[in-house]
Amino acid sequence: MRAIKKYGWLVYRKEDINRNQRFIKLLLHAAEKREIKLSLVHLEELTWKISGNESPFTRGGEQSPDFLINRSVSPWLNELAEFSGIRSFNTSFAARLANDKRLTHAFLQKKGIRMADTAAVSPEALSPDNHPDFPFVIKDPYGRGGAGVYFIHNECDLLHCLSQINYSELLVQPLSGNPGKDLRVYIVGNEIQGAVLRETTSSSELRANLSTGGTSRSYVLNEAEKKQIHAIASSIKLDFAGIDFLFDKDGTLLFNEMEDAVGCRSLYMNSSVDIADVFLEYVQKVVS
Incomplete structure (x- = not known):
């Protein structure tokens, strides 16, 4: 039948x-x-x-x-x-979890996943007299695709950012040890399907997304990185998602964020993996 x-x-x-x-x-x-x-x-x-x-x-x-x-x-x-x-x-x-950066960080911190120091704040909690050490990053906790990310190098940047943002919830983090470079790992059914290294081509743009003019290439994960990624995926049970990492000064991975509706253009550009078919x-x- x-x-x-x-x-x-x-x-x-x-x-x-x-x-x-x-x-x-x-x-x-x-x-x-x-x-x-x-x-x-x-x-x-x-x-x-x-x-x-x-x-x-x-x-x-x-x-x-x-x-x-x-x-x-x-x-x-x-x-x-x-x-x-x-x-x-x-x-x-x-x-x-994936669509609220605050929840993602809070959950994975309890699982022992390495990440940058992260705090959730309201815009009112930031001012020239009250802020993390420069430089730092302000993010929209619901942002995706590189949107809602502000790099704060000085007091002028901070004041400009606070005058421009129109949302009431923020995430703040220090700059990573290797700004302008990140790693996206594609997961289907908790299994790694591919990884892409993304790098900015601009001295004034630290976001490495393709949509902001970044470049991308295939990346071969080492065993320690695979173990770290599997720990994240298995703790959440991911059907299909992208996990993004920053690089610390020593080159090790720092969890950055997850994308539930992950963009796949860079994977198709840099590998033979048909992620839609796999999914x-x-x-x-x-x-x-």
């Missing part, structure tokens, strides 16, 4: 679809190859009926999905899916 085809939703915000078209096509193709019905769903077009007895996960009379791939950076949606008995990728626990193979095993 032929197995029943599984049905899933691939959820994106409208504003993110155009710049992710190539990866969306790769995910849809990988699903089709495995006879998984995967529908691209715009987050903003949905109404979630969360009262009553019917499932909130319906669209135009369609059946509820068997699973949800949430790339919309909205962890509450992962939680709502799990309340309804629907498997979400990532799990709600992983999505909630859908993992999804198929989980939902079968």
